[in-house]
Amino acid sequence: MKPATSLHEGLLVALRDFIVEGNLADGARVPERALCERFNISRTPLREALKVLAAEGLIELLPNRGARVRELSPEDIRELFDVMGGLEALAGRLACERISEAEFAEIERIHHDMYRFYLRRDMHGYFHCNQAIHQLIVAAAGNATLAATYAGLAGRIRRVRYSANLAKDRDRLGEAMREHEAILDALRRRAGPELSDILFLHLRNKLKAAQASTG
Amino acid sequence: MKPATSLHEGLLVALRDFIVEGNLADGARVPERALCERFNISRTPLREALKVLAAEGLIELLPNRGARVRELSPEDIRELFDVMGGLEALAGRLACERISEAEFAEIERIHHDMYRFYLRRDMHGYFHCNQAIHQLIVAAAGNATLAATYAGLAGRIRRVRYSANLAKDRDRLGEAMREHEAILDALRRRAGPELSDILFLHLRNKLKAAQASTG
DNA sequence: CTTCCAAAAAATGAATGCAAAATATCAGGC
DNA sequence: GCCTGATATTTTGCATTCATTTTTTGGAAG
Structure with missing residues (x-):
C-alpha cells in the first residue's frame, strides 16, 4: 500500500501502538526522554508525534507539564x-x-x-x-x-x-x-x-x- | 473559556483558521518560511501545528515535499x-x-x-x-x-x-x-x-x- | 515528626543549526 | 528553438541548544 514514507510516519505508528498496547499506565506521564531513547530519535519528531496523538485524543497535553495518557472516564x-x-x-x-x-x-x-x-x-x-x-x-x-x-x-x-x-x-x-x-x-x-x-x-x-x- | 495556554495552542487555532478561511489556494503548497514570518514564530512550533492539521485532514504532508492544502474531490x-x-x-x-x-x-x-x-x-x-x-x-x-x-x-x-x-x-x-x-x-x-x-x-x-x- | 520554604535538578517549549532531499537555474547538445 | 543534464539554491527533516517552568530535594522552623 504505502511505501512507509517518513521516519515521522513510522514513529507515529510505533508510538501509537506503544500507547494503545498499554505500555503506559492510565494517566501516567509520557516520558519524552525515555521514549527518545526507546525509539532512537531526538525530541523534535517525538514531540511532533505527541501533538498528533493528542489531537487524536489518545493523550492529553498539559501546558508546561508534558503529556499524559488520557484516562477514559x-x-x-x-x-x-x-x-x-x-x-x-x-x-x-x-x-x-x-x-x-x-x-x-x-x-x-x-x-x-x-x-x-x-x-x-x-x-x-x-x-x-x-x-x-x-x-x-x-x-x-x-x-x-x-x-x-x-x-x-x-x-x-x-x-x-x-x-x-x-x-x-x-x-x-x-x-x-x-x-x-x-x-x-x-x-x-x-x-x-x-x-x-x-x-x-x-x-x-x-x-x-x-x-x-x-x- | 481556556486561558490560551501555550503558543502552540494559539498558533494551531490561528493556522487552522488561516487555512479554513481560504487564504491558501486548493492544493497549494503551504510555505513554512512565509508562515513563520506571518505568525512570528520559528519553524518548530509551526511544523508541530502542521502535523496536527494533517492528522485532522485539512492538509496533507508529502514526505520531503512539504505540506499541501488538501483538495476535496x-x-x-x-x-x-x-x-x-x-x-x-x-x-x-x-x-x-x-x-x-x-x-x-x-x-x-x-x-x-x-x-x-x-x-x-x-x-x-x-x-x-x-x-x-x-x-x-x-x-x-x-x-x-x-x-x-x-x-x-x-x-x-x-x-x-x-x-x-x-x-x-x-x-x-x-x-x-x-x-x-x-x-x-x-x-x-x-x-x-x-x-x-x-x-x-x-x-x-x-x-x-x-x-x-x-x- | 510534620510543614514550609529555598535552591538544585529535571523537564518542557521554542529557536537555531546542519545534513539530505527536492526544486529551480542554466549551460550544452540536438 | 527545445530538450537534456549538471550545478546551485531552496526547502525539508531532524538534532542540538537555550531559556523558562516545573518538580524535586534539602534543611530549618514550629
Whole structure:
C-alpha cells in the first residue's frame, strides 16, 4: 500500500501502538526522554508525534507539564460507544446501498464461523469473528472518511479491555448472537434504516454489558 | 473559556483558521518560511501545528515535499456529507433522549426565525439560522466526543462554499424548510430513530442540491 | 515528626543549526 | 528553438541548544 514514507510516519505508528498496547499506565506521564531513547530519535519528531496523538485524543497535553495518557472516564466510554454506534449505524445504511454479493457472502461466512465458536464457547475465536464482521460492514460502506473516523475512535477505546469480563456473561453472548442474526438479516434484505437502528442498539447493549461487568 | 495556554495552542487555532478561511489556494503548497514570518514564530512550533492539521485532514504532508492544502474531490465531499449525516442522525437520536424543554424551545425559536428569513428570501439570515439549528441539535445530544468529531469534519468542508449556489435554488429551499419542519416535529415527539432517518436524508438532499448546482 | 520554604535538578517549549532531499537555474547538445 | 543534464539554491527533516517552568530535594522552623 504505502511505501512507509517518513521516519515521522513510522514513529507515529510505533508510538501509537506503544500507547494503545498499554505500555503506559492510565494517566501516567509520557516520558519524552525515555521514549527518545526507546525509539532512537531526538525530541523534535517525538514531540511532533505527541501533538498528533493528542489531537487524536489518545493523550492529553498539559501546558508546561508534558503529556499524559488520557484516562477514559465511564462517561468518556459511554460517549465513545455512542459515537461508534452512530458510525456503525451509518456504515450499515451505506453498506445496504452498495455492498456486493461477494462482500455479503464473506460476512455471512464469518458469521457462521462465529456461531460455531459461540457453540464451542471459544471466546478468542468468537471475538475475532465479531470484530471482523463489524470491520467488514464499515469497509462495505465504501467510505474512506467514515473508515478513518471509525478507526480513530476504535483506537482510543482499545486501551480498555472488556473482553475478559464480557466473555463471562453467557446471557449477553446469546443476546449478541441473536442481534448479529438480525444484522445479517437486515443486511441481506438491504434494509438500510432498519439495519442502522439495529447496529446502534447493538452497540448500546454492548456498552450496557460492559458497564454491568466492570462497575 | 481556556486561558490560551501555550503558543502552540494559539498558533494551531490561528493556522487552522488561516487555512479554513481560504487564504491558501486548493492544493497549494503551504510555505513554512512565509508562515513563520506571518505568525512570528520559528519553524518548530509551526511544523508541530502542521502535523496536527494533517492528522485532522485539512492538509496533507508529502514526505520531503512539504505540506499541501488538501483538495476535496467530489468523492471526498460526498463522503464527508454522508459521515456528517450519520453524525447528525446520531445527534438527533441522542437529543431525543435528553433534550430539555428549554433547549427545544430555543431550537423552535430559531426555526421560526429561519422561516421568516425564508419568506423574506434573506439568505444570510436563513443560512445562519440553519447552521445554528444543526449546531444546537448536536449540542443537545450532550456528547462531547460527538461534538468534537462533528466539528472536525465540519472544519474540513468549510473551505468549500456552496451557499451562493444553493441559495439560488428556490425549490431546494422550500424542500429544506419542509424537512426542517419534519425535524422539529420528530424532535418534539422525541422520536429518536425517526429523527435519525430524517436528518440523514436531509444531509443527503443537501448534498444532492450542492452537486446539482456545482457540477 | 510534620510543614514550609529555598535552591538544585529535571523537564518542557521554542529557536537555531546542519545534513539530505527536492526544486529551480542554466549551460550544452540536438 | 527545445530538450537534456549538471550545478546551485531552496526547502525539508531532524538534532542540538537555550531559556523558562516545573518538580524535586534539602534543611530549618514550629
